[in-house]
Amino acid sequence: MQDFSAKDWADRAASLTIEGRAFIDGAYINALSGNTRPTLNPATGEVLVAVASCGPEDADRAIASAKAVFEAGTWANQAPSERKKVLVRWAELVEAHAEELALLECLDVGKPISDTLNVDVPAAARTLRWSGEAIDKVYDQVAPTPHDTLALVTRLPLGVVAAIVPWNFPFSTTAWKIAPAIATGNSVILKPASNTPLTAIKLAGLAKQAGLPDGVLQVLPGPGGSLGSHLAKHMDVEGLTFTGSTPVGKMLMEYSGQSNLKRTYLELGGKSPNIVFADANLDKAAAMAATAVFYNGGQTCTAGTRLLVQASIHDAFVAKVIEHAKSWLPGNPLDPATSMGPMVDEAQYNTVAEYVRIGCDEGATLAYGGKRVKVTDGGFYHEPTIFTGANNQMRIAQEEIFGPVMTVIPFETEAEAIAIANDSIFGLAGAVWSKDINVAHRVAKAVRVGTMGINNYFGGDMTVPFGGFKQSGNGRDKSMHAFDDYTELKTTWIEFD
CATH class of the missing domain: 3.40.605.10 (Aldehyde Dehydrogenase; Chain A, domain 1)
Known part of the structure; x- marks a missing residue:
């Protein structure tokens, strides 16, 4: 090429x-x-x-x-x-x-x-x-x-x-x-x-x-x-x-x-959980957490839009994710250096903007992004967006937004992380990050999704099946x-x- x-x-x-x-x-x-x-x-x-x-x-x-x-x-x-x-x-x-x-x-x-x-x-x-x-x-x-x-x-x-x-x-x-x-x-x-x-x-x-x-x-x-x-x-x-x-x-x-x-x-659809434990490789997990949501502008059914973070590392880890989010600012899709383009059309842009408003109204904290970006006249560009201070009952945690919007939810224990992950009508994808092989495999087995990554996101190729559980x-x-x-x-x- x-x-x-x-x-x-x-x-x-x-x-x-x-x-x-x-x-x-x-x-x-x-x-x-x-x-x-x-x-x-x-x-x-x-x-x-x-x-x-x-x-x-x-x-x-x-x-x-x-x-x-x-x-x-x-x-x-x-x-x-x-x-x-x-x-x-x-x-x-x-x-x-x-x-x-x-x-x-x-x-x-x-x-x-x-x-x-x-x-x-x-x-x-x-x-x-x-x-x-x-x-x-x-x-x-x-x-x-x-x-x-x-x-x-x-x-x-x-x-x-x-x-x-x-x-x-x-x-x-x-x-x-x-x-x-x-x-x-x-x-x-x-x-x-x-x-x-x-x-x-x-x-x-x-x-x-x-x-x-x-x-x-x-x-x-x-x-x-x-x-x-x-x-x-x-x-x-x-x-x-x-x-x-x-x-x-x-x-x-x-x-x-x-x-x-x-x-x-x-x-x-999906509302996939990306679960990060305190003992994980946090630099790699943070980079992939951003990729899991902002790749293709979040217009991905497997997007890891629910980021579950162990409470002891929550603030430090979110700060790392925000730094990575900055590299996903939308740009001209014809530029080979661009990592994220516009929403597919005005209707999808408006859907994303409406969910940002909903998240704020629900009491979540808009930690990063949330606004329109004008890259070219007439384009439908939206910033990568991160909500913290959220819980799994909020609409931004339960409903598929199909845009670059991440909802961060803290958890304390392995059992709590599994319960939050499975508290969804969807079951398409997810991931768990931990250096403890026992924790990683227990969580991966317990989360009811069709594809689960361990210390990776978006894993898989033509040799493995792709599809979902439940309403996915x-x-x-x-x-x-x-x-x-x-x-x-x-x-x-x-x-x-």
């Missing part, structure tokens, strides 16, 4: 041709209604491109195509080794277009270019390659039955799968969903978030170049309320995977019950476990004469 400056990236952005049409049956086309929706640059508030705004009629067309190609076996019946070749070529094309994809993600989401180029795009490519490489290594089973019988347990694709992805990590989360779904032989209808569709649209064209048959992947940008609900209720959609908010996830589960009981897997969802992304979400088990029982 070349070492570009902020001006270099701005020049490239100015000359970038952005595709905004839907991708249906192997071609870029407009919505049947002709409707479009502008997608904005969160850093400036300026329109990037008019994007097709698809409706139920577009979904019906895409689903019919996806179902036809599935039933014909054009993709589903290809040997796993052949499907692998396509996914690996697809990953190679993502890597070849890395700078363009990183720039699209930066402009569309407001993520710093250093993150989109070095984290998001490589992660998506790795997901495609890993899923492709894994698919011809998934074996069916022969059950231990009586000698005069043979029982086969085989794994079959669901059929048409709808994938609804979020705006905070649109590219990497899209790969988490569609790579295992397509690798296992399904046809996929992808609905990106209405305000961040650009990398998904580009990715579909690269899939065609890689050799994916027409109709296996369709991309429908459009509103969640009408388009998303139509997909979730459609009788020809056999599977649904969603990453987003808990309230929307609950609605999608209801739609499954109202329609055909489609397999529905959800990765939802069900099912799992990443690893071989993700294949379970997109396949059915079938028993074939044979009796010998």
